[in-house]
Amino acid sequence: MAAGFKTAEPQEYHRSFLKEKCRPDGRELGEFRPTTLNVGSINTANGSALVKIGNTTVICGIKAELAVPTADAPDKGYIVPNVDLPPLCSSRFRPGPPGEQAQVASQFIADIIDDTNIIKKEDLCIEKSKLCWVLYCDIMCLDYDGNLLDACIITLLAALKNAQLPKVTINKETDLPEVDTQHKRHLQINKHPVASSFAVFDDEVIIVDPTTEEESLATALITAVTDEDDQLCAFHKPGGSSLLAEKLQDCVSRAVTRNREINKLIDKVTESKKSSK
Protein backbone atom coordinates (compact mmCIF):
# COMPACT_ATOMS: atom_id res chain seq x y z
CA MET A 1 0.00 0.00 0.00
CA ALA A 2 2.71 2.41 1.04
CA ALA A 3 4.71 1.57 -2.09
CA GLY A 4 1.72 2.35 -4.28
CA PHE A 5 1.14 5.65 -2.52
CA LYS A 6 4.77 6.58 -3.02
CA THR A 7 4.67 5.89 -6.77
CA ALA A 8 1.32 7.50 -7.42
CA GLU A 9 1.68 10.61 -5.25
CA PRO A 10 5.38 11.15 -4.49
CA GLN A 11 4.85 14.78 -3.48
CA GLU A 12 2.03 13.92 -1.08
CA TYR A 13 4.03 10.95 0.26
CA HIS A 14 6.96 13.19 1.20
CA ARG A 15 4.67 15.85 2.57
CA SER A 16 3.10 13.43 5.02
CA PHE A 17 6.55 12.68 6.42
CA LEU A 18 7.71 16.28 6.54
CA LYS A 19 4.57 17.20 8.47
CA GLU A 20 5.84 14.92 11.23
CA LYS A 21 9.31 16.51 11.00
CA CYS A 22 10.97 13.40 9.63
CA ARG A 23 11.83 11.93 6.24
CA PRO A 24 11.00 8.68 4.45
CA ASP A 25 14.44 7.21 5.23
CA GLY A 26 14.02 7.90 8.94
CA ARG A 27 16.21 10.97 9.12
CA GLU A 28 15.34 14.23 10.80
CA LEU A 29 15.10 17.36 8.62
CA GLY A 30 18.55 18.59 9.58
CA GLU A 31 20.32 15.27 9.57
CA PHE A 32 22.97 14.19 7.06
CA ARG A 33 23.25 10.62 5.89
CA PRO A 34 26.14 8.63 7.37
CA THR A 35 29.34 9.79 5.69
CA THR A 36 32.24 7.39 5.27
CA LEU A 37 35.64 8.11 3.85
CA ASN A 38 38.54 6.03 2.59
CA VAL A 39 41.81 7.56 1.49
CA GLY A 40 44.55 6.13 -0.70
CA SER A 41 42.12 3.78 -2.44
CA ILE A 42 43.95 3.96 -5.79
CA ASN A 43 47.57 2.85 -5.64
CA THR A 44 48.55 4.12 -9.06
CA ALA A 45 47.40 7.69 -8.41
CA ASN A 46 49.41 10.30 -6.52
CA GLY A 47 46.48 10.78 -4.20
CA SER A 48 42.98 9.43 -3.97
CA ALA A 49 39.91 9.24 -1.79
CA LEU A 50 36.52 7.58 -1.86
CA VAL A 51 33.57 9.05 -0.06
CA LYS A 52 30.10 7.72 0.58
CA ILE A 53 27.21 9.86 1.75
CA GLY A 54 24.43 7.36 2.18
CA ASN A 55 24.30 5.62 -1.19
CA THR A 56 26.05 8.39 -3.08
CA THR A 57 29.56 7.19 -3.85
CA VAL A 58 32.22 9.42 -5.36
CA ILE A 59 35.88 8.64 -5.98
CA CYS A 60 38.64 11.12 -6.72
CA GLY A 61 42.05 10.36 -8.13
CA ILE A 62 44.83 12.91 -8.40
CA LYS A 63 47.42 12.53 -11.09
CA ALA A 64 50.40 14.86 -11.07
CA GLU A 65 52.18 15.57 -14.32
CA LEU A 66 55.09 17.81 -15.19
CA ALA A 67 54.45 20.65 -17.59
CA VAL A 68 55.72 24.04 -18.66
CA PRO A 69 53.96 26.93 -16.87
CA THR A 70 51.82 29.21 -18.99
CA ALA A 71 53.39 32.43 -20.23
CA ASP A 72 51.02 34.72 -18.28
CA ALA A 73 51.67 32.93 -14.96
CA PRO A 74 55.27 31.67 -15.11
CA ASP A 75 55.53 31.03 -11.36
CA LYS A 76 52.33 29.02 -11.01
CA GLY A 77 51.31 25.44 -11.59
CA TYR A 78 47.76 24.53 -12.33
CA ILE A 79 44.94 22.33 -11.10
CA VAL A 80 42.46 20.78 -13.52
CA PRO A 81 39.34 19.35 -11.87
CA ASN A 82 36.89 17.26 -13.81
CA VAL A 83 33.63 15.70 -12.67
CA ASP A 84 32.44 12.66 -14.54
CA LEU A 85 28.91 11.31 -14.30
CA PRO A 86 29.04 8.02 -16.19
CA PRO A 87 25.89 6.11 -17.20
CA LEU A 88 26.85 3.57 -14.55
CA CYS A 89 25.92 5.84 -11.65
CA SER A 90 22.34 6.56 -12.62
CA SER A 91 19.87 5.95 -15.44
CA ARG A 92 19.48 9.69 -15.91
CA PHE A 93 22.95 9.98 -17.45
CA ARG A 94 23.62 8.87 -21.02
CA PRO A 95 26.96 7.96 -22.56
CA GLY A 96 28.65 10.61 -24.67
CA PRO A 97 29.97 14.10 -23.96
CA PRO A 98 29.42 15.40 -20.41
CA GLY A 99 25.92 16.71 -19.75
CA GLU A 100 24.94 19.99 -18.18
CA GLN A 101 25.07 18.74 -14.60
CA ALA A 102 28.59 17.36 -14.97
CA GLN A 103 29.79 20.57 -16.61
CA VAL A 104 28.22 22.76 -13.95
CA ALA A 105 29.74 20.60 -11.20
CA SER A 106 33.21 20.77 -12.81
CA GLN A 107 32.98 24.54 -13.07
CA PHE A 108 31.75 24.79 -9.49
CA ILE A 109 34.71 22.77 -8.20
CA ALA A 110 37.15 24.77 -10.35
CA ASP A 111 35.73 28.02 -8.93
CA ILE A 112 36.07 26.73 -5.37
CA ILE A 113 39.70 25.78 -5.96
CA ASP A 114 40.46 29.22 -7.41
CA ASP A 115 38.47 31.27 -4.90
CA THR A 116 39.70 29.59 -1.73
CA ASN A 117 43.29 28.89 -2.72
CA ILE A 118 43.09 25.36 -1.29
CA ILE A 119 46.60 24.96 -2.63
CA LYS A 120 48.84 27.90 -3.44
CA LYS A 121 49.48 27.60 -7.15
CA GLU A 122 52.97 28.95 -6.50
CA ASP A 123 53.72 25.80 -4.48
CA LEU A 124 53.26 23.74 -7.63
CA CYS A 125 55.98 25.61 -9.48
CA ILE A 126 59.33 23.81 -9.60
CA GLU A 127 61.36 26.26 -11.63
CA LYS A 128 60.05 29.57 -12.85
CA SER A 129 58.83 29.50 -16.48
CA LYS A 130 60.45 26.10 -16.96
CA LEU A 131 58.70 23.42 -14.99
CA CYS A 132 55.64 23.05 -12.81
CA TRP A 133 53.17 20.45 -11.61
CA VAL A 134 49.74 20.01 -13.11
CA LEU A 135 47.28 18.27 -10.82
CA TYR A 136 44.53 16.47 -12.66
CA CYS A 137 41.74 15.88 -10.16
CA ASP A 138 39.40 13.38 -11.75
CA ILE A 139 36.24 12.96 -9.75
CA MET A 140 33.97 10.13 -10.75
CA CYS A 141 30.56 9.31 -9.40
CA LEU A 142 30.00 5.59 -8.93
CA ASP A 143 26.55 5.72 -7.43
CA TYR A 144 24.30 8.76 -7.73
CA ASP A 145 21.78 9.27 -4.96
CA GLY A 146 21.66 13.03 -4.61
CA ASN A 147 23.95 15.59 -3.05
CA LEU A 148 26.72 15.23 -5.60
CA LEU A 149 28.49 18.53 -4.83
CA ASP A 150 29.02 17.79 -1.13
CA ALA A 151 30.52 14.43 -1.93
CA CYS A 152 32.75 15.88 -4.67
CA ILE A 153 34.23 18.54 -2.39
CA ILE A 154 34.89 16.10 0.47
CA THR A 155 36.59 13.60 -1.81
CA LEU A 156 38.64 16.33 -3.51
CA LEU A 157 39.84 17.72 -0.18
CA ALA A 158 40.68 14.27 1.20
CA ALA A 159 42.49 13.27 -1.99
CA LEU A 160 44.55 16.48 -2.00
CA LYS A 161 45.48 15.82 1.62
CA ASN A 162 46.45 12.29 0.67
CA ALA A 163 48.48 13.28 -2.40
CA GLN A 164 52.25 13.05 -2.34
CA LEU A 165 54.54 14.53 -4.94
CA PRO A 166 58.05 13.24 -5.60
CA LYS A 167 60.97 15.63 -5.38
CA VAL A 168 61.97 17.05 -8.73
CA THR A 169 65.16 18.89 -9.54
CA ILE A 170 66.41 20.23 -12.82
CA ASN A 171 69.80 18.94 -13.81
CA LYS A 172 71.89 22.02 -14.56
CA GLU A 173 74.00 20.30 -17.23
CA THR A 174 71.40 18.46 -19.25
CA ASP A 175 68.54 20.84 -18.41
CA LEU A 176 66.29 17.84 -17.89
CA PRO A 177 64.10 17.20 -14.85
CA GLU A 178 65.19 14.45 -12.48
CA VAL A 179 62.53 12.77 -10.39
CA ASP A 180 63.49 11.44 -6.99
CA THR A 181 60.74 9.00 -6.04
CA GLN A 182 62.39 8.25 -2.69
CA HIS A 183 61.59 11.67 -1.30
CA LYS A 184 57.94 12.50 -1.40
CA ARG A 185 56.17 15.42 0.18
CA HIS A 186 52.56 16.19 0.98
CA LEU A 187 50.87 19.24 -0.44
CA GLN A 188 50.36 22.31 1.71
CA ILE A 189 46.61 22.71 2.18
CA ASN A 190 45.68 26.29 3.04
CA LYS A 191 41.93 26.11 3.30
CA HIS A 192 39.51 23.34 4.10
CA PRO A 193 36.24 24.12 2.32
CA VAL A 194 33.27 21.83 2.88
CA ALA A 195 29.95 22.05 1.07
CA SER A 196 26.50 21.48 2.54
CA SER A 197 23.49 21.08 0.28
CA PHE A 198 19.89 21.80 1.10
CA ALA A 199 16.60 21.22 -0.63
CA VAL A 200 13.52 23.38 -0.21
CA PHE A 201 10.15 21.67 -0.13
CA ASP A 202 6.90 23.48 -0.92
CA ASP A 203 8.73 26.82 -0.82
CA GLU A 204 9.32 26.68 2.93
CA VAL A 205 10.55 23.43 4.53
CA ILE A 206 14.34 23.15 4.30
CA ILE A 207 15.94 19.72 4.49
CA VAL A 208 19.65 18.93 4.38
CA ASP A 209 21.49 16.37 2.28
CA PRO A 210 18.70 15.51 -0.20
CA THR A 211 18.54 12.16 -1.96
CA THR A 212 17.83 11.95 -5.72
CA GLU A 213 14.13 11.59 -5.05
CA GLU A 214 14.06 14.60 -2.75
CA GLU A 215 16.12 16.63 -5.25
CA SER A 216 13.66 15.95 -8.05
CA LEU A 217 10.64 16.90 -5.94
CA ALA A 218 12.22 19.96 -4.33
CA THR A 219 11.26 23.47 -5.39
CA ALA A 220 14.80 24.78 -4.90
CA LEU A 221 18.30 23.53 -4.17
CA ILE A 222 20.99 25.38 -2.24
CA THR A 223 24.68 24.63 -1.78
CA ALA A 224 26.69 26.58 0.77
CA VAL A 225 30.46 26.15 0.98
CA THR A 226 32.29 27.35 4.08
CA ASP A 227 35.90 27.12 5.19
CA GLU A 228 37.32 26.50 8.67
CA ASP A 229 37.31 30.24 9.48
CA ASP A 230 33.52 30.31 8.93
CA GLN A 231 33.92 32.38 5.77
CA LEU A 232 31.63 31.56 2.89
CA CYS A 233 33.41 30.43 -0.25
CA ALA A 234 30.29 29.96 -2.33
CA PHE A 235 26.58 30.28 -1.91
CA HIS A 236 25.00 28.66 -4.90
CA LYS A 237 21.29 28.64 -5.47
CA PRO A 238 20.63 28.17 -9.17
CA GLY A 239 17.01 29.29 -8.99
CA GLY A 240 13.74 27.91 -7.74
CA SER A 241 11.46 29.29 -5.05
CA SER A 242 12.44 32.51 -3.32
CA LEU A 243 13.60 32.45 0.26
CA LEU A 244 13.87 34.95 3.10
CA ALA A 245 17.38 36.11 4.00
CA GLU A 246 16.90 34.61 7.49
CA LYS A 247 16.35 31.15 6.04
CA LEU A 248 19.58 31.49 4.09
CA GLN A 249 21.31 32.41 7.33
CA ASP A 250 20.07 29.15 8.88
CA CYS A 251 21.58 27.21 5.99
CA VAL A 252 24.94 28.87 6.50
CA SER A 253 24.94 28.13 10.24
CA ARG A 254 24.22 24.49 9.51
CA ALA A 255 27.02 24.49 6.91
CA VAL A 256 29.46 25.82 9.49
CA THR A 257 28.81 22.93 11.90
CA ARG A 258 28.97 20.47 9.03
CA ASN A 259 32.41 21.85 8.13
CA ARG A 260 33.67 20.98 11.63
CA GLU A 261 32.28 17.44 11.43
CA ILE A 262 33.78 16.73 8.02
CA ASN A 263 37.20 18.17 8.78
CA LYS A 264 37.30 16.04 11.92
CA LEU A 265 36.42 13.00 9.81
CA ILE A 266 39.08 13.75 7.20
CA ASP A 267 41.74 14.29 9.89
CA LYS A 268 40.78 11.06 11.64
CA VAL A 269 40.91 8.99 8.47
CA THR A 270 44.18 10.56 7.30
CA GLU A 271 45.69 9.95 10.73
CA SER A 272 44.64 6.29 10.89
CA LYS A 273 45.99 5.77 7.38
CA LYS A 274 49.37 7.11 8.48
CA SER A 275 49.54 4.99 11.64
CA SER A 276 48.55 1.80 9.80
CA LYS A 277 51.57 2.09 7.52
Place this chain on the structure above:
Amino acid sequence: MELDINSPVLREFGSEQSLLSKPDGSATFMQGDTSVMVGVYGPAEVKVNKEIYDRATLEVLIQPKSGMPSVRERTREQCVRETCEAALLSTLHPRSSLTLVLQVVHDDGSLLACCLNAACMVLMDAGLPMSRLFCGVTCAIDAEGQIITDPTAQQEKESRALLTFAIDSKEHNVMMSSTKGSFSMKEMQQCIAVSQKASERIFQFYRDSVKRRYSKIL
Protein backbone atom coordinates in the same frame (compact mmCIF):
# COMPACT_ATOMS: atom_id res chain seq x y z
CA MET B 1 32.77 56.97 0.05
CA GLU B 2 30.38 55.55 2.61
CA LEU B 3 27.84 53.23 1.09
CA ASP B 4 24.26 54.30 1.51
CA ILE B 5 22.14 51.17 1.64
CA ASN B 6 19.00 53.12 0.79
CA SER B 7 20.17 54.38 -2.58
CA PRO B 8 22.49 51.90 -4.22
CA VAL B 9 24.34 53.19 -7.26
CA LEU B 10 23.34 51.50 -10.49
CA ARG B 11 24.62 52.34 -13.93
CA GLU B 12 22.18 53.79 -16.44
CA PHE B 13 19.96 51.06 -17.75
CA GLY B 14 17.92 50.87 -20.87
CA SER B 15 15.85 48.38 -22.76
CA GLU B 16 14.03 47.84 -26.02
CA GLN B 17 11.31 45.29 -26.66
CA SER B 18 9.85 43.56 -29.74
CA LEU B 19 12.79 44.53 -31.92
CA LEU B 20 13.13 41.24 -33.79
CA SER B 21 10.49 39.95 -36.20
CA LYS B 22 10.92 36.17 -36.06
CA PRO B 23 10.90 35.32 -32.35
CA ASP B 24 7.66 35.32 -30.33
CA GLY B 25 9.21 37.87 -28.02
CA SER B 26 12.46 39.80 -28.06
CA ALA B 27 14.26 42.37 -25.98
CA THR B 28 17.60 43.96 -25.28
CA PHE B 29 18.76 45.07 -21.88
CA MET B 30 21.67 47.41 -21.26
CA GLN B 31 23.35 48.23 -17.96
CA GLY B 32 26.10 50.72 -18.62
CA ASP B 33 28.14 49.14 -21.39
CA THR B 34 26.93 45.59 -20.69
CA SER B 35 24.31 44.63 -23.21
CA VAL B 36 22.36 41.43 -23.88
CA MET B 37 19.85 40.66 -26.62
CA VAL B 38 17.24 37.93 -26.13
CA GLY B 39 14.67 36.16 -28.22
CA VAL B 40 12.10 33.64 -27.04
CA TYR B 41 10.38 31.01 -29.15
CA GLY B 42 7.34 29.23 -27.88
CA PRO B 43 5.18 27.70 -26.71
CA ALA B 44 6.02 25.42 -29.62
CA GLU B 45 6.28 21.75 -30.40
CA VAL B 46 8.73 19.82 -28.25
CA LYS B 47 11.05 16.95 -29.06
CA VAL B 48 9.61 13.70 -27.75
CA ASN B 49 12.60 12.90 -25.51
CA LYS B 50 12.41 16.32 -23.85
CA GLU B 51 8.65 16.35 -23.37
CA ILE B 52 7.36 16.83 -19.82
CA TYR B 53 3.77 15.71 -19.42
CA ASP B 54 2.60 18.35 -16.96
CA ARG B 55 4.54 21.49 -17.92
CA ALA B 56 6.53 23.21 -20.62
CA THR B 57 10.16 22.35 -21.27
CA LEU B 58 12.31 25.45 -20.93
CA GLU B 59 15.62 25.66 -22.73
CA VAL B 60 18.05 28.53 -22.24
CA LEU B 61 20.98 29.14 -24.58
CA ILE B 62 23.58 31.80 -23.90
CA GLN B 63 25.78 32.78 -26.83
CA PRO B 64 28.99 34.57 -25.86
CA LYS B 65 30.20 37.60 -27.79
CA SER B 66 32.87 35.55 -29.53
CA GLY B 67 33.63 31.86 -29.79
CA MET B 68 31.57 28.86 -28.76
CA PRO B 69 29.61 28.64 -25.49
CA SER B 70 31.92 27.20 -22.82
CA VAL B 71 31.42 25.55 -19.45
CA ARG B 72 31.02 28.96 -17.80
CA GLU B 73 28.02 29.70 -20.05
CA ARG B 74 26.50 26.37 -18.96
CA THR B 75 26.53 27.56 -15.35
CA ARG B 76 24.88 30.84 -16.35
CA GLU B 77 22.32 29.00 -18.46
CA GLN B 78 21.40 26.83 -15.51
CA CYS B 79 20.95 29.87 -13.26
CA VAL B 80 18.78 31.72 -15.78
CA ARG B 81 16.74 28.63 -16.64
CA GLU B 82 15.92 27.65 -13.08
CA THR B 83 15.02 31.23 -12.18
CA CYS B 84 12.69 31.50 -15.19
CA GLU B 85 11.18 28.11 -14.38
CA ALA B 86 10.29 29.30 -10.90
CA ALA B 87 8.65 32.48 -12.22
CA LEU B 88 6.84 31.02 -15.25
CA LEU B 89 3.53 29.26 -14.89
CA SER B 90 4.75 26.51 -17.18
CA THR B 91 1.96 24.13 -16.16
CA LEU B 92 -0.32 26.18 -18.41
CA HIS B 93 1.58 24.92 -21.46
CA PRO B 94 2.16 21.21 -20.91
CA ARG B 95 4.01 19.17 -23.55
CA SER B 96 5.43 22.22 -25.27
CA SER B 97 8.78 23.88 -25.53
CA LEU B 98 10.01 27.35 -24.65
CA THR B 99 13.40 28.37 -25.96
CA LEU B 100 15.21 31.41 -24.69
CA VAL B 101 18.24 32.52 -26.70
CA LEU B 102 20.47 35.13 -25.12
CA GLN B 103 23.14 36.82 -27.20
CA VAL B 104 25.81 38.69 -25.27
CA VAL B 105 26.39 41.91 -27.20
CA HIS B 106 28.97 43.36 -24.83
CA ASP B 107 30.26 42.31 -21.43
CA ASP B 108 31.36 45.08 -19.12
CA GLY B 109 30.64 43.41 -15.79
CA SER B 110 27.44 42.21 -14.08
CA LEU B 111 26.72 39.97 -17.05
CA LEU B 112 24.62 37.38 -15.23
CA ALA B 113 22.44 40.12 -13.71
CA CYS B 114 21.97 41.66 -17.16
CA CYS B 115 21.04 38.23 -18.59
CA LEU B 116 18.39 37.80 -15.89
CA ASN B 117 16.93 41.27 -16.51
CA ALA B 118 16.87 40.67 -20.26
CA ALA B 119 15.24 37.26 -19.73
CA CYS B 120 12.49 38.76 -17.58
CA MET B 121 11.89 41.52 -20.15
CA VAL B 122 11.56 39.04 -22.97
CA LEU B 123 9.14 36.82 -21.06
CA MET B 124 6.98 39.88 -20.48
CA ASP B 125 7.26 40.84 -24.15
CA ALA B 126 6.19 37.38 -25.26
CA GLY B 127 3.21 37.60 -22.93
CA LEU B 128 3.96 34.33 -21.19
CA PRO B 129 2.05 33.78 -17.95
CA MET B 130 4.22 34.37 -14.91
CA SER B 131 3.56 34.23 -11.18
CA ARG B 132 6.07 37.01 -10.48
CA LEU B 133 8.78 39.08 -12.08
CA PHE B 134 12.43 38.86 -11.19
CA CYS B 135 15.54 40.94 -11.64
CA GLY B 136 19.26 40.38 -11.24
CA VAL B 137 21.63 42.50 -9.16
CA THR B 138 25.38 42.01 -8.89
CA CYS B 139 27.33 43.22 -5.86
CA ALA B 140 31.11 43.32 -5.65
CA ILE B 141 32.96 43.50 -2.36
CA ASP B 142 36.28 45.29 -2.78
CA ALA B 143 39.49 44.81 -0.79
CA GLU B 144 38.37 47.30 1.90
CA GLY B 145 35.07 45.49 2.34
CA GLN B 146 32.94 48.07 0.59
CA ILE B 147 29.99 46.94 -1.46
CA ILE B 148 29.77 48.15 -5.05
CA THR B 149 26.48 47.48 -6.82
CA ASP B 150 26.38 46.81 -10.55
CA PRO B 151 30.19 46.71 -10.97
CA THR B 152 32.00 47.19 -14.28
CA ALA B 153 34.42 44.55 -15.57
CA GLN B 154 37.33 46.52 -14.09
CA GLN B 155 35.64 46.72 -10.66
CA GLU B 156 34.87 43.00 -10.85
CA LYS B 157 38.52 42.21 -11.47
CA GLU B 158 39.64 44.29 -8.47
CA SER B 159 37.00 42.85 -6.14
CA ARG B 160 37.53 40.25 -3.43
CA ALA B 161 34.10 38.69 -3.87
CA LEU B 162 31.32 38.89 -6.39
CA LEU B 163 27.70 38.03 -5.56
CA THR B 164 24.80 37.93 -7.98
CA PHE B 165 21.23 37.61 -6.75
CA ALA B 166 17.90 37.30 -8.46
CA ILE B 167 15.18 39.08 -6.49
CA ASP B 168 11.50 38.39 -7.02
CA SER B 169 8.93 41.18 -7.31
CA LYS B 170 6.38 39.68 -4.94
CA GLU B 171 8.16 39.40 -1.61
CA HIS B 172 11.58 40.76 -2.62
CA ASN B 173 13.21 37.51 -1.59
CA VAL B 174 16.24 35.76 -3.03
CA MET B 175 15.39 33.47 -5.95
CA MET B 176 18.89 32.81 -7.20
CA SER B 177 22.33 33.27 -5.79
CA SER B 178 25.66 32.76 -7.49
CA THR B 179 28.91 33.81 -5.88
CA LYS B 180 32.64 34.00 -6.47
CA GLY B 181 35.36 34.62 -3.94
CA SER B 182 35.06 34.37 -0.16
CA PHE B 183 33.07 36.59 2.16
CA SER B 184 31.43 36.47 5.57
CA MET B 185 27.80 35.79 6.39
CA LYS B 186 27.35 39.41 7.46
CA GLU B 187 28.64 40.68 4.14
CA MET B 188 26.24 38.41 2.31
CA GLN B 189 23.31 39.69 4.35
CA GLN B 190 24.35 43.27 3.55
CA CYS B 191 24.62 42.44 -0.14
CA ILE B 192 21.14 40.90 -0.09
CA ALA B 193 19.73 44.01 1.60
CA VAL B 194 21.41 46.27 -0.97
CA SER B 195 20.19 44.09 -3.83
CA GLN B 196 16.63 44.19 -2.50
CA LYS B 197 16.80 47.97 -2.44
CA ALA B 198 18.29 48.09 -5.94
CA SER B 199 15.64 45.69 -7.24
CA GLU B 200 12.90 48.23 -6.48
CA ARG B 201 14.51 50.61 -8.98
CA ILE B 202 14.71 47.90 -11.63
CA PHE B 203 11.10 46.82 -11.11
CA GLN B 204 10.04 50.45 -11.40
CA PHE B 205 11.95 50.61 -14.67
CA TYR B 206 10.15 47.45 -15.90
CA ARG B 207 6.84 49.05 -15.04
CA ASP B 208 7.69 52.35 -16.75
CA SER B 209 8.96 50.77 -19.93
CA VAL B 210 5.95 48.47 -20.27
CA LYS B 211 3.58 51.32 -19.49
CA ARG B 212 5.22 53.53 -22.12
CA ARG B 213 4.94 50.80 -24.71
CA TYR B 214 1.31 49.94 -24.16
CA SER B 215 0.17 53.54 -23.81
CA LYS B 216 1.22 54.01 -27.45
CA ILE B 217 -0.77 51.01 -28.65
CA LEU B 218 -3.96 51.72 -26.76
